[in-house]
Amino acid sequence: MTAAITRRDYSGVADLAPLLRFTQYNWTPDSRWHLGDIAWEFSFAPGGGPHERMAFWERNGEIVGFGWLTLPATLALMVDPRLADGLVDEVVDWATGLAGQPVAVGVLETEAALIAPLVRAGRTASLPDHFFLNLQRELSDLPPVPELPAGFTVRPLADDELPARAALHRTVWNPRLTDEVYAGLASRWPYRREFDRVAVAPNGELAAYILGWYDDVNRVGEFEPVGTLPEYRRLGLSRALGISLLHAWRDAGGRRALVYARGDDGYPVPRQVYAALGFRVHGRIVRYRLP
Missing domain, CATH: 3.40.630.30 (Gcn5-related N-acetyltransferase (GNAT))
Known part of the structure; x- marks a missing residue:
């Protein structure tokens, strides 16, 4: 019998290392989150910021999903792709309940396993005014x-x-x-x-x-x-x-390096610098919303 998946809230700085390990375990070239993103984003508030709500989904004591809601209604998530069917919906429902309104779900456009449940639920992709590119190169x-x-x-x-x-x-x-x-x-x-x-x-x-x-x-x-x-x-x-x-x-x-840079024309210089270093566009961060 498959063990049940349970949710618990992010408890503070003691949970940062397990989150980083899950990010590392979950990473592929098509993933939005590298452990450097998490380490840097959490540097200012390792326990979480006042406008953030975070939770883990676990099975047999192992993290299989993470939701990160930035109020009022922007959700980032990481989910074991083998469990994406069902678990993505659960994370989105949790965030929607906290926000009290439909949430915008940010993903890298190459994260096919996460995107499929969002599309089935009727969400469509859009680019914010300031959007980011995932740039990569081999070493x-x-x-x-x-x-x-x-x-x-x-x-x-x-x-x-x-x-x-x-x-x-x-x-x-x-x-x-x-x-x-x-x-x-x-x-x-x-x-x-x-x-x-x-x-x-x-x-x-x-x-x-x-x-x-x-x-x-x-x-x-x-x-x-x-x-x-x-x-x-x-x-x-x-x-x-x-x-x-x-x-x-x-x-x-x-073997590989990556960096994020603004993809819109409001701040083009870093993108140009990284292109000169041999980085090429791998994907964009998009937001999936209900109509």
Whole structure:
């Protein structure tokens, strides 16, 4: 007799590692979620944010599904594809009940097992105004790391540079990334210091960075995130960092790399940079909605 599938709420930071393991177990080149996405998204609030509701579906103590509702009504999900018929509907029904309205379900357009139940339920796909592309490349035939302007170097982050690294990210992207948040991220699997790479200016300032997440089971790495201080842009630093990280993953046994970039015309530069690094479009994140 097949064991029943039961649901439980995400309980906090203690559930993050099991969620990452499920993401790793579930990953294929056609999956939306890589463990780097989860590690980075949960870095700010490992226990979950105030506008998020999350739950696991388990069988025999093993996770077989995950639902992540962002209020008011946007759902992300991961489901063991062998159980997609039935379980996808269950996750969507759970989210709809919490939201009190039909939810928009975000998937990568290559996730056929998840999409089939959504279509059977009458949902259709659409692109939001700001949508993301999944870009991938193999780790064979890598170009050499390009030469940098005089005095610049590219290297892994040093042990004592976490505060400076957090400050660099705050300046480029997000003031919420405090020193404490970054220290917490760096203390948890799957963060690895050798894949957290920086470009250093001649004066010793950290000028640019790329954070790499490596899945050593599936042998695939992800860029998330990437940034350069405004005064150091257009010097080739992001390209050098990216190629350096691709080499590091290949040396670790990696076979594939991926990155997400905006697909709309509102922010085209990262997409162009990754194309120059040999990444090609694998799919788009779309949202399935009821008419």
